[in-house]
Amino acid sequence: MQPAREYNFDGLVGPSHNYAGLSFGNVASFSNVKSASNPKEAALQGLAKMRALAGRGFAQAVMPPQARPNFRLLRSIGFTGTDAEVLARAYRESPVILACAYSASPMWTANAATVSPSADTLDGRVHFTAANLNNKLHRAMEHQQAARTLRAIFADAAHFAVHDALPLTPAFGDEGAANHTRFGASHGDRGVELFVYGRVEFDPSAPSPKKYPARQTLEASQAIARLHGLHGERTVFASQNPDVIDQGVFHNDVIAVGNGNVLFYHEQAFADEATVLSPLRTAMAGVGAELNAVRVDTGQVSVADAVSSYLFNSQLLSKPDGSMALVVPHECAENEAVSRYLQGLVAGAGPVNELIDFDLRQSMRNGGGPACLRLRVALTGAEAAAMHQGVVMTEALYATLVAWVEKHYRDQVEPKDLADPQLAIECMAALEDLERILGLPGLYDLA
Numbered sequence: 319m320q321p322a323r324e325y326n327f328d329g330l331v332g333p334s335h336n337y338a339g340l341s342f343g344n345v346a347s348f349s350n351v352k353s354a355s356n357p358k359e360a361a362l363q364g365l366a367k368m369r370a371l372a373g374r375g376f377a378q379a380v381m382p383p384q385a386r387p388n389f390r391l392l393r394s395i396g397f398t399g400t401d402a403e404v405l406a407r408a409y410r411e412s413p414v415i416l417a418c419a420y421s422a423s424p425m426w427t428a429n430a431a432t433v434s435p436s437a438d439t440l441d442g443r444v445h446f447t448a449a450n451l452n453n454k455l456h457r458a459m460e461h462q463q464a465a466r467t468l469r470a471i472f473a474d475a476a477h478f479a480v481h482d483a484l485p486l487t488p489a490f491g492d493e494g495a496a497n498h499t500r501f502g503a504s505h506g507d508r509g510v511e512l513f514v515y516g517r518v519e520f521d522p523s524a525p526s527p528k529k530y531p532a533r534q535t536l537e538a539s540q541a542i543a544r545l546h547g548l549h550g551e552r553t554v555f556a557s558q559n560p561d562v563i564d565q566g567v568f569h570n571d572v573i574a575v576g577n578g579n580v581l582f583y584h585e586q587a588f589a590d591e592a593t594v595l596s597p598l599r600t601a602m603a604g605v606g607a608e609l610n611a612v613r614v615d616t617g618q619v620s621v622a623d624a625v626s627s628y629l630f631n632s633q634l635l636s637k638p639d640g641s642m643a644l645v646v647p648h649e650c651a652e653n654e655a656v657s658r659y660l661q662g663l664v665a666g667a668g669p670v671n672e673l674i675d676f677d678l679r680q681s682m683r684n685g686g687g688p689a690c691l692r693l694r695v696a697l698t699g700a701e702a703a704a705m706h707q708g709v710v711m712t713e714a715l716y717a718t719l720v721a722w723v724e725k726h727y728r729d730q731v732e733p734k735d736l737a738d739p740q741l742a743i744e745c746m747a748a749l750e751d752l753e754r755i756l757g758l759p760g761l762y763d764l765a
C-alpha cells in the first residue's frame with residue numbers, strides 16, 4: 319500500500335457566471351432565473367474556499383474554467399457570421415440557447431469526471447472518465463474540454479488514464495463524481511466504490527422519478543466501473559430514491575456524502591436503504607474497513623431543508639488525527655433545523671468534530687455547494703509528483719488568481735449582457751492570461 323492524499327480540485331468560476339434557469343429539476347437554478355449574477359464575487363468566493371482549505375493543510379488544486387461563449391455550439395445550430403453577428407442573432411432568436419453557450423457550469427467540477435484511485439484499479443493507474451452530462455444542453459459539451467484539461471494535468475500515462483465520455487445518449491446519462499463515493503480505511507488502501515443511479519434504461523420497472531429527470535443511469539455507472547477496471551467485490555451500485563429526485567435532489571451529492579469509512583446521508587436518500595448499506599458493509603469489511611453510517615432522519619432535517627441548505631453537499635475531510643471536518647455552505651447556519659442538527663453532530667461522539675463554513679452564495683444560487691465545486695482525486699506521492707504542478711493551490715497562486723479575477727471579471731451580468739460582444743472578448747482575454755498563469759499553454763482550443 320502506498321500512502322495517498324486526497325486532492326480537491328475546485329472549479330475556478332469563469333467570467334461569464336450567470337443565472338439562466340437552465341437546469342430543470344434543480345430548484346435553485348429555476349428560482350433564480352434571470353437575476354443578475356456577480357462573476358467577480360463568485361470567483362473570489364471559490365478562491366477563498368480553496369485558499370482556506372489549502373491553508374489548513376488539505377491538498378488543494380484548481381481546475382480551470384472552460385472557454386465561453388461556446389461558439390462551436392452556436393455555429394453548429396446555424397448561427398453564422400462574425401462572432402458579433404452570431405451573438406446578436408442568437409440573442410434575438412433564442413436567448414436561452416445563447417445562455418447555454420455562455421454557462422459557467424464547468425465550475426461544478428464534481429460533474430467533470432468520475433475518478434478511481436490507483437489502489438482500486440486493475441492496472442494500478444488513476445482512472446478518469448469525463449462525464450457526458452447529456453441531460454442538459456448547457457452541460458452536454460463540457461466533456462470535451464474536461465477530458466482535454468484532465469489530460470493536460472494528468473499527462474503521464476504511466477500513472478494516469480483519462481477516458482473520453484461515454485456514448486452521448488440518454489442510456490448512458492453520466493454526471494460524474496456527484497453520484498460516486500469512495501470508501502476505505504484510508505485514501506491509499508484498497509477501497510470500495512459506490513455508484514448511485516437515478517434510473518435504469520433497460521428496465522422500465524426499476525424505480526424512476528415522475529416529475530424531474532434522473533440524470534444518471536445504471537448502465538453508465540456500470541460502464542465506468544468496467545472502464546476503470548474496478549473489482550466486482552469492491553463495487554456497489556445503488557438506486558437513488560426517485561421521490562427525492564422529484565423534490566430537487568438532482569444528484570446524489572445533494573443528499574449524501576462519504577469519506578473514509580463514513581457515509582453521511584439522509585434516511586430518504588436511497589430507494590432501499592438496507593440493500594445499499596448491507597453490500598456496502600460487506601464490501602468494506604473485505605478491505606478491512608468498518609462502515610460508519612451517520613444517518614439523518616426526516617424528523618431531524620426534512621428533505622426540503624436538506625435541499626435548501628445543502629447540508630449534504632458538504633465536504634467531509636479527514637484531519638491528521640483521524641477525525642473529520644465538515645465543510646458546509648453558510649446556508650446551513652441560516653436554517654434552524656439544520657443548524658441545530660449540526661451543533662449536535664459536532665458535540666457528539668461521532669467522527670465529525672468541526673464545521674468549516676463558507677459563503678458560496680453565488681454558486682449556491684445555481685444549485686452548487688461546496689461538494690459540487692470540487693473533484694476529489696486521491697493520489698500517492700509519486701502520482702502527485704507526476705501531475706502538472708501549476709494547478710496546486712499555494713498562497714502565491716491564490717494572490718495571482720485574485721489579481722487575475724480583479725482584472726478580467728465583471729461584477730454584474732444580466733441576461734441582456736450576453737448579447738454584448740465585448741463580454742465574449744473579455745472572456746477570451748481572461749483565458750489566454752490564465753493559460754500562462756497555470757503554465758498550461760494550449761489548454762484551450764481557441765481557434
Ligand SMILES: NCCC[C@H](NC(=O)CCC(=O)O)C(=O)O
Nearest residue numbers: 337338339340341344347426690
Ligand atoms: N453539481 C451542481 C450542479 C449545478 C448545475 N446548475 C446549473 O447548471 C445551473 C445553470 C443555470 O441555470 O444558469 C446543474 O444543475 O448541473
